[in-house]
Amino acid sequence: MRQARTIVRILRQHPFASDAALALLLAVLTLGDVLTSRGYLTGSLWIYVPAALLITVPLAWRRREPLVVVAIVMGAFAAQAAILDPKPTPDLELVPALIAVYSVALHGRRWRAYAGGGLGLAAALVWLGVDDFLLPVVLFGGAWLAGRLVQKRQLWVDVLEQRAEVLEREREANARMAVAEERVRLARELHDVVGHSVSVMVVQAGAERLALGNERPGTRDAMLAIERTGREALAEMSRLLGLLRRDGESLALAPRPTLARVDALLETVRDTGVSVTLQVVGEPIELPPGLDVSAYRLVQEALTNVVKHAGAARASVVIRYGGRDVEVEVEDDGRGPHNGHRNGYGLAGMRERVELHGGTFEAGAAGNRGFVVKASLPLETVQR
Numbered sequence: 508m509r510q511a512r513t514i515v516r517i518l519r520q521h522p523f524a525s526d527a528a529l530a531l532l533l534a535v536l537t538l539g540d541v542l543t544s545r546g547y548l549t550g551s552l553w554i555y556v557p558a559a560l561l562i563t564v565p566l567a568w569r570r571r572e573p574l575v576v577v578a579i580v581m582g583a584f585a586a587q588a589a590i591l592d593p594k595p596t597p598d599l600e601l602v603p604a605l606i607a608v609y610s611v612a613l614h615g616r617r618w619r620a621y622a623g624g625g626l627g628l629a630a631a632l633v634w635l636g637v638d639d640f641l642l643p644v645v646l647f648g649g650a651w652l653a654g655r656l657v658q659k660r661q662l663w664v665d666v667l668e669q670r671a672e673v674l675e676r677e678r679e680a681n682a683r684m685a686v687a688e689e690r691v692r693l694a695r696e697l698h699d700v701v702g703h704s705v706s707v708m709v710v711q712a713g714a715e716r717l718a719l720g721n722e723r724p725g726t727r728d729a730m731l732a733i734e735r736t737g738r739e740a741l742a743e744m745s746r747l748l749g750l751l752r753r754d755g756e757s758l759a760l761a762p763r764p765t766l767a768r769v770d771a772l773l774e775t776v777r778d779t780g781v782s783v784t785l786q787v788v789g790e791p792i793e794l795p796p797g798l799d800v801s802a803y804r805l806v807q808e809a810l811t812n813v814v815k816h817a818g819a820a821r822a823s824v825v826i827r828y829g830g831r832d833v834e835v836e837v838e839d840d841g842r843g844p845h846n847g848h849r850n851g852y853g854l855a856g857m858r859e860r861v862e863l864h865g866g867t868f869e870a871g872a873a874g875n876r877g878f879v880v881k882a883s884l885p886l887e888t889v890q891r
Contacts, residue, residue: 574611712733
């Protein structure tokens, strides 16, 4: 089977060579039939041999010039039958004649295919006569119809392949866009978190500097340097955030998302008609701000997918606080991974967010029905 596939692939890669080999094989077989059947073929070799060559050799160009080929082949086929009548013609010549008609139907475009079919039918009627029109119509009409059906199938396959390529490119582009958008959103959230911490540090350094007064000038100068560096860092972060922020986007800061506010998120999902339950395993601990925001966003994005795409009636959210990590798990009873979004762009963004924290991410089928998203985020910073 593997060898047969290899041969087919080679023939498809070199169409002219395969057609030339076919034409040569048919020419040899037809000439052999002519030379070994002299008891039956009583006509002149000066007619049989040129006719055999004209009927077989042009098939080497059956893909490139199908109309020209069918005109030559069927012209020679009909001329031989008319000249030799009532003497017989080689039966084997029927094979290349049918191939020529099939080829013009398969490779001919628009009117050329119909013109080639008409030439084939006319030559077939000359071959057997108008009185026996049924057999030529069945033979050559069937060959032409088979060629047209194969052509339609090939065109349909080409369209599907092109569409699949376009969809694949769109999927990759959308996945890259989702990752980029998630990075931008993460950058904004980190700015808010880090900016708050740096602002507190600057205020505390300034308060300590004022409290020192003229005492310990070295410490006072160090506090002043901390203030200046902190303010410069805040200004630079604001500048970078301005590059990331979309035109017209509000600069107002909403309350920082946190797992402590996940109940409010679940209420908004319940308002859409999806029943959501929350289970907290372990003792809740204070998480680093950036990690806390990311955990909240994972739950939010997973529930957004449930509402928009899953067609689910129920969903469950599990938050597990461990000694080394915090885990979030969102499971629904919807349509499962065969639904379009399940290969999707929201998952790419969630995976990117988890990987930026050095965690692990899984998404897939939940038993016989539904979908589950699991993420584990390490807590090394909490242990310090």
